[in-house]
Amino acid sequence: MTVTDAVPAAEIGQSRRRKEDARLIVGRTRWTDNITLPGMLHIAILRSPMAHARITSIDVSPALESPNVVAAFSGRDLAAEQGSLPCAWPVTPDMVTPDHPALAVDEVHFSGEAVAVVVARDRASATDALEAIEVEYEQLPVVLDMEEALADGADLVHSDKGTNRSFDWIFDAGEAGTGTSTDEAFANAEVVVKRRFVQQRLIPAFMEPRAVVCDPTGDVLTLWSSTQVPHILRLMLALTTGTPEHQVRVVAPDVGGGFGGKLQVTPEEVITFIVGKRLGRPVKYNESRSESLLAAHHGRDQIQYLEIAATRDGVVQGLKVKLLADMGAYLGLVTPGVPILGAFMFPAIYKMPAYRFECTGVFTTKAWTDAYRGAGRPEATFAIERLMDELAAELGMDPLEIREKNWIKHEEFPYTTVAGLEYDSGNYEAATAKAKELFGYDALRREQQERRDRKDPVQLGIGISTFTEMCGLAPSRVLGSLSYGAGGWENASIRMLPSGKVEVVTGSSPHGQGHETAWSQIVADQLGVPFEDVQVLHGDTAVSPRGLDTYGSRSLAVGGIAVVKAAEKVVQKARKIAAHMLEANEDDLEFTSGAFAVRGTPDAKKTIQEIALATFAAHDLPDGMEPSIDADATYDPDNFSFPHGTHLCAVEIDTETGHVGIRKYACVDDIGNVVNPLIAEGQIHGGLAQGIAQALYEEAIYDSDGNLTTGTFVDYLVPSAMDLPHFDTEHQSTPAPGNPLGVKGVGEAGTIASTPAVVNAVVDALRPFGVNDVRMPCTPERVWRALNERGSDGGDRAAEGSIAYGGAQNAPAAGGA
Amino acid sequence: MNRIHVNVDGVSYTDDVEPRQLLVYYLRDRLGKVGTVVGCDTSNCGACTVLLNGRSAKSCTVLAVQADGGEVTTIEGLAENGTLHPVQRAFHEQHGLQCGYCTPGMIMASVDLLKDNPDPSEAEVREGIEGNLCRCTGYQNIVKAVRAAAADMRQGVQQ
Ligand code: FES
Ligand code: FES
Numbered sequence: 001m002t003v004t005d006a007v008p009a010a011e012i013g014q015s016r017r018r019k020e021d022a023r024l025i026v027g028r029t030r031w032t033d034n035i036t037l038p039g040m041l042h043i044a045i046l047r048s049p050m051a052h053a054r055i056t057s058i059d060v061s062p063a064l065e066s067p068n069v070v071a072a073f074s075g076r077d078l079a080a081e082q083g084s085l086p087c088a089w090p091v092t093p094d095m096v097t098p099d100h101p102a103l104a105v106d107e108v109h110f111s112g113e114a115v116a117v118v119v120a121r122d123r124a125s126a127t128d129a130l131e132a133i134e135v136e137y138e139q140l141p142v143v144l145d146m147e148e149a150l151a152d153g154a155d156l157v158h159s160d161k162g163t164n165r166s167f168d169w170i171f172d173a174g175e176a177g178t179g180t181s182t183d184e185a186f187a188n189a190e191v192v193v194k195r196r197f198v199q200q201r202l203i204p205a206f207m208e209p210r211a212v213v214c215d216p217t218g219d220v221l222t223l224w225s226s227t228q229v230p231h232i233l234r235l236m237l238a239l240t241t242g243t244p245e246h247q248v249r250v251v252a253p254d255v256g257g258g259f260g261g262k263l264q265v266t267p268e269e270v271i272t273f274i275v276g277k278r279l280g281r282p283v284k285y286n287e288s289r290s291e292s293l294l295a296a297h298h299g300r301d302q303i304q305y306l307e308i309a310a311t312r313d314g315v316v317q318g319l320k321v322k323l324l325a326d327m328g329a330y331l332g333l334v335t336p337g338v339p340i341l342g343a344f345m346f347p348a349i350y351k352m353p354a355y356r357f358e359c360t361g362v363f364t365t366k367a368w369t370d371a372y373r374g375a376g377r378p379e380a381t382f383a384i385e386r387l388m389d390e391l392a393a394e395l396g397m398d399p400l401e402i403r404e405k406n407w408i409k410h411e412e413f414p415y416t417t418v419a420g421l422e423y424d425s426g427n428y429e430a431a432t433a434k435a436k437e438l439f440g441y442d443a444l445r446r447e448q449q450e451r452r453d454r455k456d457p458v459q460l461g462i463g464i465s466t467f468t469e470m471c472g473l474a475p476s477r478v479l480g481s482l483s484y485g486a487g488g489w490e491n492a493s494i495r496m497l498p499s500g501k502v503e504v505v506t507g508s509s510p511h512g513q514g515h516e517t518a519w520s521q522i523v524a525d526q527l528g529v530p531f532e533d534v535q536v537l538h539g540d541t542a543v544s545p546r547g548l549d550t551y552g553s554r555s556l557a558v559g560g561i562a563v564v565k566a567a568e569k570v571v572q573k574a575r576k577i578a579a580h581m582l583e584a585n586e587d588d589l590e591f592t593s594g595a596f597a598v599r600g601t602p603d604a605k606k607t608i609q610e611i612a613l614a615t616f617a618a619h620d621l622p623d624g625m626e627p628s629i630d631a632d633a634t635y636d637p638d639n640f641s642f643p644h645g646t647h648l649c650a651v652e653i654d655t656e657t658g659h660v661g662i663r664k665y666a667c668v669d670d671i672g673n674v675v676n677p678l679i680a681e682g683q684i685h686g687g688l689a690q691g692i693a694q695a696l697y698e699e700a701i702y703d704s705d706g707n708l709t710t711g712t713f714v715d716y717l718v719p720s721a722m723d724l725p726h727f728d729t730e731h732q733s734t735p736a737p738g739n740p741l742g743v744k745g746v747g748e749a750g751t752i753a754s755t756p757a758v759v760n761a762v763v764d765a766l767r768p769f770g771v772n773d774v775r776m777p778c779t780p781e782r783v784w785r786a787l788n789e790r791g792s793d794g795g796d797r798a799a800e801g802s803i804a805y806g807g808a809q810n811a812p813a814a815g816g817a
Numbered sequence: 818m819n820r821i822h823v824n825v826d827g828v829s830y831t832d833d834v835e836p837r838q839l840l841v842y843y844l845r846d847r848l849g850k851v852g853t854v855v856g857c858d859t860s861n862c863g864a865c866t867v868l869l870n871g872r873s874a875k876s877c878t879v880l881a882v883q884a885d886g887g888e889v890t891t892i893e894g895l896a897e898n899g900t901l902h903p904v905q906r907a908f909h910e911q912h913g914l915q916c917g918y919c920t921p922g923m924i925m926a927s928v929d930l931l932k933d934n935p936d937p938s939e940a941e942v943r944e945g946i947e948g949n950l951c952r953c954t955g956y957q958n959i960v961k962a963v964r965a966a967a968a969d970m971r972q973g974v975q976q
Contacts, residue, residue: 025892025914027921033854034845207862207953721944
């Protein structure tokens with residue numbers, strides 16, 4: 001072959017159109033619900049209409065009389081096999097963990113909990129037969145308010161536990177040696193601002209409802225599930241049901257979104273698994289949207305008590321955080337760990353000497369909470385970014401100025417924060433300058449003043465959020481120190497096929513993130529093979545046996561690096577064979593653009609494809625060398641990565657109706673090096689939509705009986721295209737020094753940053769009217785009430801007394817020295 | 818059981834269906850047209866959108882018997898002779914999808930929108946696809962894709 005080929009342009013950095021689109025845009029998809037197997041039966045689940053009740057009697061036998069019904073089970077029937085659903089994150093040694101059966105046995109603890117199943121020939125017959133099941137409940141008191149739940153003599157969610165308190169978890173920088181005494185900092189402070197913020201309960205609301213198929217025929221039980229975590233699910237199914245792990249295979253086919261909501265081992269998965277195993281026939285369960293909103297885990301739901309201490313000229317001296325985190329009725333896979341992840345992010349980008357964090361996990365009779373996009377970090381970022389605005393207002397300073405005064409300067413990286421994290425790199429000054437320009441900051445501030453001066457009924461507010469997040473979950477030793485039940489590494493392997501094509505196996509399990517495209521780009525660069533020649537395999541424990549799946553913005557920063565490491569090993573092995581073929585010394589070989597050439601003799605060349613074929617034939621390999629250049633690598637990061645950015649939001653508020661409209665949204669994100677700018681930008685857009693939705697639209701609401709009143713898409717307001725603005729996004733790249741690609745992570749950035757940007761803008765517009773907080777979501781009603789009821793933050797959305805958090809929650813007034 | 822005759826993606830079917838059977842389940846469970854998906858039970862999400870007699874319809878709001886004598890185009894029948902519809906192409910080019918679950922419905926709704934308005938503004942696109950929810954993209958690239966497809970199709974007509 002000729003040796004004059006031009007060096008191909010690097011794939012990394014190009015906006016490659018996605019490979020996975022080919023099947024998705026023509027409907028040739030493999031959603032779990034599309035799977036049909038011979039003799040397959042369908043499961044329908046009967047769910048508790050009560051939030052808290054004892055099951056005094058249950059009889060499923062009448063359902064067996066219905067047409068096409070094959071079997072029906074109550075929790076009592078499955079009690080011996082179903083075990084207790086796992087919580088992998090005991091954050092304290094004495095954490096209270098209630099028993100969590102997949103099908104309730106004696107008691108139900110939230111409305112929507114599964115109590116019985118019917119198995120029938122088709123979905124409709126199974127659903128119809130649910131009505132025949134006879135259940136008698138003895139109602140028990142509901143527990144809906146976290147503050148009340150902790151009071152002496154409070155009604156209990158789990159009476160056998162004697163408390164509604166799951167754990168108290170404390171981080172004190174003074175005690176940890178990463179900071180000074182918080183008490184002293186506050187005692188000496190010139191200014192203290194106190195606030196109580198509420199992080200409302202949200203629902204991940206992935207578009208594909210969860211579906212599970214179990215095929216028990218054959219030697220290995222196969223479970224397809226619309227899950228983010230096939231590998232974790234396999235292990236946990238084995239442990240929970242006592243099935244030998246090597247006899248379980250889990251497949252996540254095409255998965256329609258997750259956002260943390262499918263980072264779970266669900267009752268529905270365990271039920272489908274056990275029922276399939278019992279009946280010896282393939283079974284399928286597919287939830288309705290209402291079931292999904294009711295019984296798939298929720299997110300957020302914290303009450304945050306915050307105090308910040310500063311000097312009169314705005315230098316932050318200390319931060320105290322007290323959280324009540326609503327666990328809901330049970331502890332899911334990582335439920336208790338979610339607020340703890342946030343513990344490290346409250347100090348954010350700011351330098352401060354003192355920091356104390358306390359969190360209490362509280363049980364209530366509601367759906368359990370767990371990871372939702374950002375998981376603990378949006379809550380933390382919201383708190384600190386709102387608080388910086390409140391501090392600025394207290395001191396009469398510009399909110400940008402107070403941030404500049406306290407943030408870590410670009411020349412100070414790497415920087416160890418008061419929470420003990422080492423931030424790898426960043427440039428907050430540059431991102432902010434760029435964002436201001438993109439936003440037209442000065443002009444909008446001028447317009448704001450003009451509107452204020454002329455008492456325009458439509459007021460303008462400007463919100464700032466200068467955020468960072470920790471991505472790339474996670475260094476295994478850090479997870480170990482936080483008592484998490486697993487590591488944070490990721491695995492990849494590369495198979496060089498005889499024809500020169502390449503198979504890449506990854507342990508990350510995508511559900512919309514475009515791994516197939518991005519991983520192909522990485523491998524194309526590493527091995528010098530065409531992008532089109534790479535096939536990425538994932539999401540099946542039989543194909544990709546080792547992995548820790550996709551969440552926490554970890555795929556690229558951990559899983560992508562595992563791919564790089566595997567590729568490096570392939571090249572190392574290929575080098576030996578190339579040297580043999582070229583009769584040259586290994587050290588004299590250069591590997592560029594997919595070929596080994598002898599230095600100084602560029603005509604002597606062997607491509608990686610030629611080497612793959614020669615390895616396959618294995619006729620003439622170096623002595624002692626096995627005939628394979630395939631490789632496998634497991635990468636465990638040393639540190640997290642810390643993307644950051646500056647987000648600016650302008651809202652227009654109609655002070656007569658309380659309506660909030662986003663006038664402009666601009667952001668500059670620094671996510672390190674970017675493999676595929678198109679995909680990265682898409683991640684930012686989607687993240688922004690979800691963060692804005694928290695600020696303005698979404699809230700899971702329970703009534704005073706503990707019923708979810710936002711149980712359909714009519715009431716749970718996932719924004720449509722009409723509800724969201726155009727986003728002006730740009731990025732800058734401060735490469736991450738901790739990994740060979742210099743990448744940081746992008747999946748959660750938009751969500752984390754945008755919520756406080758929007759709420760800061762809302763409060764900024766209303767501050768001249770004496771408003772210093774508006775509860776999320778900032779609905780027209782809340783904004784109107786905040787404007788018209790002095791000292792109000794808008795209160796609850798529904799009529800007083802009818803929902804979980806009773807009455808309007810007034811923030812304590814700002815303190816002072 | 819009611820007997821229906823319906824043409825789906827160019828193929829004629831005759832089937833006996835239960836009167837309560839929704840079109841979307843007829844397509845999925847009976848015909849194996851699983852490219853069309855279900856995202857909700859309150860007709861809010863638009864994931865199930867198909868063209869029924871040339872106009873977009875949420876197939877979870879239509880009974881199979883109502884499609885009797887009609888013509889249905891699903892996402893699987895949109896490409897002609899292996900050539901993608903301009904809207905499909907534009908969704909790919911503009912990265913108008915991530916997980917892809919909303920995509921079949923989103924594309925079918927957009928095809929219909931462009932029939933009425935061959936040159937929609939950004940605001941008109943947003944309004945036009947209001948009945949279709951996407952949880953992944955934040956809609957920006959979907960809006961871009963629909964407008965790019967519109968431009969493409971106008972070009973095509975002129976040629
Ligand atoms: S499935 Fe949601 S609108 Fe039809
Ligand atoms: S691409 Fe996932 S819901 Fe639209």
